[in-house]
Amino acid sequence: MKSILRLLMQNLRDGSITLPYPERPAIQSNFRGMVQNEPEECTGCGLCAYVCTSSAITVLRVLDGFQWNYDPGQCTFCARCTQRCPKHALTMEGTRPPVYQLRGALRQSHDVKKKKKPAGTPIGPLPIEAAGSKDMVAGIGEQGEVR
Numbered sequence: 001m002k003s004i005l006r007l008l009m010q011n012l013r014d015g016s017i018t019l020p021y022p023e024r025p026a027i028q029s030n031f032r033g034m035v036q037n038e039p040e041e042c043t044g045c046g047l048c049a050y051v052c053t054s055s056a057i058t059v060l061r062v063l064d065g066f067q068w069n070y071d072p073g074q075c076t077f078c079a080r081c082t083q084r085c086p087k088h089a090l091t092m093e094g095t096r097p098p099v100y101q102l103r104g105a106l107r108q109s110h111d112v113k114k115k116k117k118p119a120g121t122p123i124g125p126l127p128i129e130a131a132g133s134k135d136m137v138a139g140i141g142e143q144g145e146v147r
């Protein structure tokens with residue numbers, strides 16, 4: 001009983017630590033906010049959608065390219081998509097998402113134009129140094145013939 005009274009007195013002495021709306025606690029420097037896409041860099045490969053376990057990102061094929069969709073309401077802000085994007089097209093805002101009331105209110109879409117590959121770049125086997133030995137270069141025999 002004594003300890004409860006002591007705790008009660010301490011709480012009364014320290015005052016409330018709950019911030020009244022709309023005040024909010026300060027955010028950390030490495031805060032992970034909403035995901036942002038840079039459509040100029042994005043190739044529409046869909047890897048971000050593949051690694052997103054909460055299906056917050058979808059990439060749809062459209063007539064002349066892709067449509068990149070993101071719903072922050074489904075996002076857990078894990079940053080897997082930003083870490084896996086091969087083109088480094090994704091970043092995360094350093095601020096809190098805005099307050100919203102309706103599901104899908106923060107949803108966003110970007111049209112990604114199909115990127116043309118530079119002409120005259122043949123697809124070749126791995127360089128021998130990278131593969132370890134000539135025998136390990138997939139599909140290429142000793143004399144360089146295709147198996």
Ligand code: SF4
Binds near residue numbers: 037043044045086
């Ligand atoms: S954002 Fe990155 S991972 Fe996602 S589709 Fe574009 S290039 Fe691919």
Ligand code: SF4
Binds near residue numbers: 035075081
């Ligand atoms: S931060 Fe995580 S949950 Fe949010 S879109 Fe990226 S992979 Fe999905």
